[in-house]
Amino acid sequence: MIDLTTLEGMDTAGKVRSLCAKARHPDPTDPTCPQVAAICVYPDMVPLVVAELKGTGIHTASVASGFPSGRTSLDIKLEDTRNAVAAGADEVDMVIDRGAFLSGDYLLVYEQIAAIKAAAGKAHLKVILETGELVTYDNVRRASWLAMLAGGDFIKTSTGKVAPAATLPVTMVMLEAVRDFRVATGRQVGVKPAGGIRTSKDAIRYLVTVNETAGPDWLDPDWFRFGASSLLNDLLLQRQRMATGHYSGPDYVTVD
Amino acid sequence: MSDRLAVRKTYKLYVGGKFPRSESGRSYVVTDHKGRFAGNAALGSRKDARDAVLAARKAVAGWSGATAYNRGQVLYRVAEIAEGRRAQFVEDVVTAEGVSRSKAESTVDAAIDRWVWYAGWTDKIGQIVGGANPVAGPFFNLSTPEPTGVVGILAPQSSSLLGLVSVLAPAIATGNTVVLVASESRPLPAITLAEVLATSDVPGGVVNILTGRTAEIAPWLASHADVNALDLTGVAEELAVSLEVSAADTLKRVWRRTAAEPDWTEEPGIDRLTTYLETKTVWHPIGV
Numbered sequence: 001m002i003d004l005t006t007l008e009g010m011d012t013a014g015k016v017r018s019l020c021a022k023a024r025h026p027d028p029t030d031p032t033c034p035q036v037a038a039i040c041v042y043p044d045m046v047p048l049v050v051a052e053l054k055g056t057g058i059h060t061a062s063v064a065s066g067f068p069s070g071r072t073s074l075d076i077k078l079e080d081t082r083n084a085v086a087a088g089a090d091e092v093d094m095v096i097d098r099g100a101f102l103s104g105d106y107l108l109v110y111e112q113i114a115a116i117k118a119a120a121g122k123a124h125l126k127v128i129l130e131t132g133e134l135v136t137y138d139n140v141r142r143a144s145w146l147a148m149l150a151g152g153d154f155i156k157t158s159t160g161k162v163a164p165a166a167t168l169p170v171t172m173v174m175l176e177a178v179r180d181f182r183v184a185t186g187r188q189v190g191v192k193p194a195g196g197i198r199t200s201k202d203a204i205r206y207l208v209t210v211n212e213t214a215g216p217d218w219l220d221p222d223w224f225r226f227g228a229s230s231l232l233n234d235l236l237l238q239r240q241r242m243a244t245g246h247y248s249g250p251d252y253v254t255v256d
Numbered sequence: 257m258s259d260r261l262a263v264r265k266t267y268k269l270y271v272g273g274k275f276p277r278s279e280s281g282r283s284y285v286v287t288d289h290k291g292r293f294a295g296n297a298a299l300g301s302r303k304d305a306r307d308a309v310l311a312a313r314k315a316v317a318g319w320s321g322a323t324a325y326n327r328g329q330v331l332y333r334v335a336e337i338a339e340g341r342r343a344q345f346v347e348d349v350v351t352a353e354g355v356s357r358s359k360a361e362s363t364v365d366a367a368i369d370r371w372v373w374y375a376g377w378t379d380k381i382g383q384i385v386g387g388a389n390p391v392a393g394p395f396f397n398l399s400t401p402e403p404t405g406v407v408g409i410l411a412p413q414s415s416s417l418l419g420l421v422s423v424l425a426p427a428i429a430t431g432n433t434v435v436l437v438a439s440e441s442r443p444l445p446a447i448t449l450a451e452v453l454a455t456s457d458v459p460g461g462v463v464n465i466l467t468g469r470t471a472e473i474a475p476w477l478a479s480h481a482d483v484n485a486l487d488l489t490g491v492a493e494e495l496a497v498s499l500e501v502s503a504a505d506t507l508k509r510v511w512r513r514t515a516a517e518p519d520w521t522e523e524p525g526i527d528r529l530t531t532y533l534e535t536k537t538v539w540h541p542i543g544v
Contacts, residue, residue, distance in 0.1 A: 251482065
């Protein structure tokens with residue numbers, strides 16, 4: 001259920017390759033350790049990731065549409081999206097235009113999402129709401145609804161570049177939105193909290209919230225993802241703790 | 257005028273520069289040498305130990321990266337602040353160990369002097385155990401001591417202050433960080449020392465002090481993969497072997513317990529400094 005992510009200006013091919021290796025075998029000493037759901041990178045790294053992950057079933061996600069600020073013209077956003085899909089990404093993470101949203105221009109936000117959805121074609125579209133900039137829960141709910149109406153396959157809390165990133169209450173609002181959306185339209189939309197989830201304990205809190213709010217249908221990598229790279233390390237430490245009976249340490253997992 | 261209400265003290269743990277209660281919510285009664293109530297101390301759990309190791313690990317980079325000279329200043333500052341709390345330390349030692357006031361005073365003096373002694377060693381140990389090695393080739397070959405990392409210390413059970421300082425100060429003098437389990441029946445001087453450390457420029461997390469049952473906490477420190485060294489000074493004999501075995505499983509440096517508790521008033525020597533050091537050797541080409 002975890003998306004391993006590297007979205008830094010200083011990403012290198014080597015770093016992305018080692019991240020892919022980690023995605024295939026999160027714990028090299030334990031072959032039973034499950035793979036991650038997807039790798040999320042900038043568009044220029046997509047061909048590399050596609051080649052690295054061939055045949056593993058791990059999805060390749062690319063951010064697009066002027067990530068992380070979303071402050072480019074629609075043409076560039078569309079081109080960005082088409083590029084990522086052409087390079088082989090099967091999931092596209094777009095950001096909404098928060099400026100337009102906050103000034104009340106909901107139609108513009110809607111149309112942009114719809115246009116990018118069309119440009120993404122068969123690729124899964126994740127819509128990043130950047131809840132840290134939306135200020136109120138009402139706005140989060142409204143933006144969620146907008147993203148779902150416009151055709152988003154996933155709604156995602158944050159880019160990871162803005163604090164606060166994902167929080168439990170915000171995620172709950174989004175889960176309620178996808179639940180109500182399915183009741184209203186019959187279409188199921190996924191949720192991805194991203195950023196700020198670092199420990200297994202946090203993750204359990206989220207999973208309980210998913211189960212209690214949206215229901216067990218969402219407890220599946222196709223409908224719920226964590227965008228959290230440091231969470232994976234903590235999970236590995238906890239797995240080692242379970243296997244060996246003693247506390248493990250960061251010397252025993254890859255630091256990325 | 258009514259009598260003043262007594263201001264009773266809650267003795268807590270010292271983890272990451274803060275004074276939390278035990279995560280378990282437990283506490284235990286600490287008595288003085290005659291069995292009279294002396295205070296309630298937190299009964300630390302394995303989770304407290306784990307939290308303390310996390311805090312200690314976080315502090316490694318800053319503390320080991322500080323210059324040896326700076327660490328010496330900080331250790332001297334501990335002595336300065338401890339000097340200001342002399343009366344309280346004397347009181348604590350009398351209560352805990354049941355010694356006479358004059359004996360307690362000389363113990364406190366010795367404990368404070370020990371901080372000064374180790375403060376002096378921080379920037380000198382490198383010359384003693386490191387140096388330039390003669391090699392048959394065009395290289396400068398230099399060995400320097402590096403701190404081991406996180407040291408788990410099971411403090412001596414009977415010497416509640418001087419023994420405590422004698423095991424703690426050498427470990428942090430060389431740049432290690434410490435998770436220390438205080439004497440089980442005499443923990444109060446350790447908490448007073450924690451209050452001194454908290455106000456004397458020692459960065460939070462460099463020293464973490466737990467109180468509670470040594471036999472309960474020690475196995476978790478011994479087996480913890482993120483603890484790099486273990487001091488068995490204060491463990492019971494029957495526990496020492498199993499602790500050493502689990503320490504070996506995760507490749508820890510081990511300081512073994514002695515049959516009887518050492519005489520802490522003797523000059524300590526540098527063994528405790530060198531135990532928690534690793535030697536780094538650099539080969540540097542000097543051209544032809």
